[in-house]
Amino acid sequence: MGQVVALDSLFHSRQVWQGRAAPAPPASQPTGWPALDAALPTGGWPEHAMTEILLPADGVGELQLVLPTLARLTREARPVVVISPPYVPYVAGWEARGVVMSCVDIVQADERDVLWAAEQCLRSASCAAVLAWPMHADDRSLRRLQVAADTGKAMAFVFRDRRHAVQASPAALRLELDGTPTWQVCVRKCRGGNPPVQAVPLASGWS
Numbered sequence: 001m002g003q004v005v006a007l008d009s010l011f012h013s014r015q016v017w018q019g020r021a022a023p024a025p026p027a028s029q030p031t032g033w034p035a036l037d038a039a040l041p042t043g044g045w046p047e048h049a050m051t052e053i054l055l056p057a058d059g060v061g062e063l064q065l066v067l068p069t070l071a072r073l074t075r076e077a078r079p080v081v082v083i084s085p086p087y088v089p090y091v092a093g094w095e096a097r098g099v100v101m102s103c104v105d106i107v108q109a110d111e112r113d114v115l116w117a118a119e120q121c122l123r124s125a126s127c128a129a130v131l132a133w134p135m136h137a138d139d140r141s142l143r144r145l146q147v148a149a150d151t152g153k154a155m156a157f158v159f160r161d162r163r164h165a166v167q168a169s170p171a172a173l174r175l176e177l178d179g180t181p182t183w184q185v186c187v188r189k190c191r192g193g194n195p196p197v198q199a200v201p202l203a204s205g206w207s
Contacts, residue, residue, distance in 0.1 A: 032068020
């Protein structure tokens with residue numbers, strides 16, 4: 001029988017390699033919400049990846065969450081595609097928030113084509129960000145979006161009903177938006193670290 005050796009002695013003598021997970025690189029895509037950036041492991045949106053935003057209902061202010069990012073990207077003349085939003089974007093409101101609307105394309109697609117259109121835009125490598133509102137999306141279709149975002153070096157924002165929170169998701173970041181009692185987001189999943197236990201309040205505004 002082999003000799004029993006205390007594990008501590010092996011560590012001390014450096015005979016056992018101790019692996020450590022590499023820290024996630026800092027993001028170059030801040031959300032524009034300081035409290036949310038501070039809560040995320042990389043300090044912003046995951047790059048070249050999909051972010052899933054779960055909603056209690058359409059039109060609860062979900063676009064406010066991404067408008068700072070859209071403003072920054074379009075000011076840099078980087079194209080943004082918005083696919084089948086439940087409400088027509090209010091152009092004057094977006095422009096008031098700094099979004100350059102000449103860099104925004106709004107695509108109205110049939111329900112069966114929303115995911116296909118989003119995937120093609122992401123893979124094209126011609127978009128900085130793609131926003132989509134699919135009514136139905138299974139794990140396979142969401143994985144295709146995640147791969148397409150990585151392939152095209154773009155950010156994907158997928159808005160879905162929060163009833164899907166019980167399902168697993170391939171998204172690099174998964175947020176659940178809540179408007180009561182105050183406007184806040186719960187981080188359900190985040191690449192590179194553990195989600196914060198507490199919801200992140202957004203009442204303090206965006207930068």
